[in-house]
Amino acid sequence: MRTIRWTAAAALAFVLSACTGGGSGGSGGDFLVLRTTPPNNGRLYLNEPIRIDFSTAVDLTSADLNTVSFQVFDQNGDALTERPAGTFSLSATAGDASVGRQLVFTPLFPTNNTYDNGGFRPGRTYVVQLVGGDRRNNTVLRDTNGRALAQAVSFTFQTADGTTPSQLFSDTRAGGPRxxxxxxxxxxxxxxxxxxxxxxxxxxxxxxxxxxxxxxxxxxxxxxxxxxxxxxxxxxxxxxxxxxxxxxxxxxxxxxxxxxxxxxxxxxxxxxxxxxxxxxxxxxxxxxxxxxxxxxxxxxxxxxxxxxxxxxxxTRQDFEPQYDSIVEEFGASSAMDLEAAFLEPTATLASGKLTASFAFDGG
Known part of the structure; x- marks a missing residue:
């Protein structure tokens, strides 16, 4: 794991040392990475995006999980086959009046009780690799002028670990949900x-x-x-x-x-x-x-x-007599499950009286 982190840090330092500062980019010059958020060896909550600032505007159609690839490791440094899920979009880098020079990867949010089925997972180390150089198969990040990323870049970050929402997610707005x-x-x-x-x-x-x-x-x-x-x-x-x-x-x-x-x-x-x-x-x-x-x-x-x-x-005031039903005919009864539950409560018709067949909420 030390080798991976050293390689990622060295690659990022080498590329960023050749880049200009954070000022607004123009249409000339090489297509370069200026900075990443999180920085190399940084930490990220599971609901936070990755932001990458470039020297020129990014061609969003060139950004996918092939040109921005992820390697995933557990806390023991063992490689995992997990593949992050999320969406790429463009934003404005600091100081710019227009959108284009910042590429954003927003992870899908988890949907389960253990918060481990989202785009990023708890307690993981991710190595992000931005493909650059002269790639004839078009598997390379490009700017809006068609120029390929001049130098490949790698950086590493760790995701928050824990079991509770406050440990795993950043608070996007003060106060409870409204x-x-x-x-x-x-x-x-x-x-x-x-x-x-x-x-x-x-x-x-x-x-x-x-x-x-x-x-x-x-x-x-x-x-x-x-x-x-x-x-x-x-x-x-x-x-x-x-x-x-x-x-x-x-x-x-x-x-x-x-x-x-x-x-x-x-x-x-x-x-x-x-x-x-x-x-x-x-x-x-x-x-x-x-x-x-x-x-x-x-x-x-x-x-x-x-x-x-x-x-x-x-609800509507429909007082006139009405009913609601579905009638289906079957050629045989062999595939019918007469014990299957209905979405609506069942009823009993006996002695000219229609009643619920069991006690249920609502009377």
Whole structure:
């Protein structure tokens, strides 16, 4: 491991010694690396990007995981076959008025409870190699004038290690996450649709001002679709409640699947999709509890002014008789599973009375 780090440091020092300072670049001269963030042997949180400043504007189409390659090592210095995942983009280097001379690699954020399936992983050493020189197969970084990177560059960095969000991720914004906007569809002047089978499904999108901790005890992505095992105690920190205007009672939880659709340094989007038909003529509250954490583990628990009801909406007043069903015909019953769970609660029809076949949340 010492040899790898020495080689990376020596290569970077050699190339950077031939480069100019951090002033604005022109169209003339060689295409060179000026600086990297993190610097050689630096440290990076799992949600932080790599930034590389060049002497001239970068051709973004030439940047991929072949021209900017990664070698990955564990804490024992053993090579791993992991391949970082993320996106390349361009930004403005310090002092520039226009975008172009800074190449940015932003890693994908993890989505699991152990935070180890993202673009960068905890406790790793990464050796980044920027391909340069005269490459006839076009596997080389180029500037917008078509010039290849004059000298290959390598640098090394380590990722944060730990098991908690505060250890692994940088805080992109002070304070706990705040919802900035909400979109609900389908919706018209009469209210939100009732989520009938075969119609456009109802979706509630919540946009937040910063990334969220993806663990399922924070964003409840594991709500069961099976009503036999689903209980309101498992609703999680983001949920839906409804009240009946004609019979005001304590709010009732309405189950919904939850997806963390977008999670970036700029913000995040959570999508709630109600399970089953929404109640008719009901006032639905969108709940985001104060304990919901951002990517670095910060919440709004200490904010006394925080209101967990972040939005409300009304469902349509469809009082006329109606029903919702799906009818399918099969040639044989051999492939049918009569014990399979339905997304909606089952019912019992006996003695002219329709009742639920088991006790379930919502009465």
């Amino acid at each position: 919802m900035t906007s909400i979109q609900i569809s389908p919706r018209d002047a009469n209210g939100v649709a009732l989520n009938k089978v075969g119609r456009e499904p109802v979706e509630i999108r919540l946009n937040f001002d910063q990334p969220l901790n993806p663990a399922d005890d924070n964003v409840p992505v594991g709500v069961s679709a099976d009503p036999l095992v689903r209980v309101s105690a498992d609703r999680g920190r983001i949920s839906l409640e409804y009240t009946d205007p004609a019979a005001p009672t304590p709010p009732t939880w309405f189950p919904a699947t939850v997806e963390l659709e977008r999670n970036t340094r700029e913000g995040s989007t959570v999508v709630l999709r109600p399970i089953g038909v929404l109640p008719n003529n009901a006032l639905v509250s969108v709940i985001v509890e104060s304990s919901v954490e951002d990517m670095a583990g910060e919440s709004n628990v200490q904010n006394a002014a925080y209101d967990q009801i972040v939005a409300t909406f009304s």
